Amino acid sequence: MLLTAHYLASRFPRGLHGVVFDCDGVLFDSRAANMRYYNLILEKLGLGPMTAAQEDYVHMHTVGESLVHIIPPAMHDRMGWARKQVDYLKEIVPSMEPEPGLLEFLALLRDNGVRMAVHTNRTNSMEYVLDVFDMSGFFHPVMTASKVVAKPHPEGVNKVLEAWECGRDEIAFVGDSLLDSQAAHSAEVPFWAFRNETLQAERHINDFWSLRAQFVQYFSLLASGCSRPALF
Incomplete structure (x- = not known):
């Protein structure tokens, strides 16, 4: 099932506090x-x-x-x-190439107060990659396999929750692999599968442009105080 604005409004009644991204296959076509x-x-x-x-x-x-x-x-x-x-x-x-629409989506989240983090099984190259593509300012914290136990262990997600001081029902994890799905489920946070319909996920995402469009509608719903239940 694809992600929609009304799903966001009903799934996160206290607001979506942050989004955790995998790197390879999500942020970058790498x-x-x-x-x-x-x-x-x-x-x-x-x-x-x-x-x-x-x-x-x-x-x-x-x-x-x-x-x-x-x-x-x-x-x-x-x-x-x-x-x-x-x-x-x-x-x-x-x-490496950033996914189309990624930078525009990240800017939208930042401008609306939604935090962003990276949780990847890369070891020592993640920060450099973000610097090269001028993305470092979007993400904090950046969890790598040199800092926490590698996925599918949930330590990285748990560290993000600690850093943000928010609940498990206030964030989502975007990934494209079974290890991402397992890490999210072990951490008990919503998992959104990026361009991989074989994964068990609350919602599936095809691309960042369409995702951005749904978030624009979501932020409009929040501004108007309107929402409606979504089916899970």
Whole structure:
């Protein structure tokens, strides 16, 4: 079921305090960039490119988990060396692309007092990526796998709730993977699936432009004091 303005008004009777975003596959169309990164590492080790199943795995997991998964055990002692041969910031980050309509949606949330955070299984590149694309000012806090237990563990979401000092019924988590869904459900916060209809979610989102349009209507409803029940 798609997200609507009236769903927002009825689902969050005390107001929507904040939105937590996954990074890869939500904020950025970064799948191709990530595939290039891991395939370059494999190439440095004299290995062939990833299989389709391996591509799906690395899209969701931490870099450490991903390298262990795609590199044969006999070569694990060379993982650190191979990783250093790829300049992620220069060779990979420039090929990442923010999702269409994302910046406009983030600005709308900011201008209406809705907080934003990132919860990602990236480790040490998230802040740099946000800086490169001039997004750092939108997000606080930024939870990475180097700061909290990686998803699907709910620690990252719980840390966001602590930082914002708000209830679990006042935020939503936007993600595109099973790990995102599991983290949100474990933290007992509403989960919105981004462009992945196979996930169990309260609502599904196709793109940020249509999402922004619904939020414009939602903020208008709040301003007028009107709302109506939504079906769950």
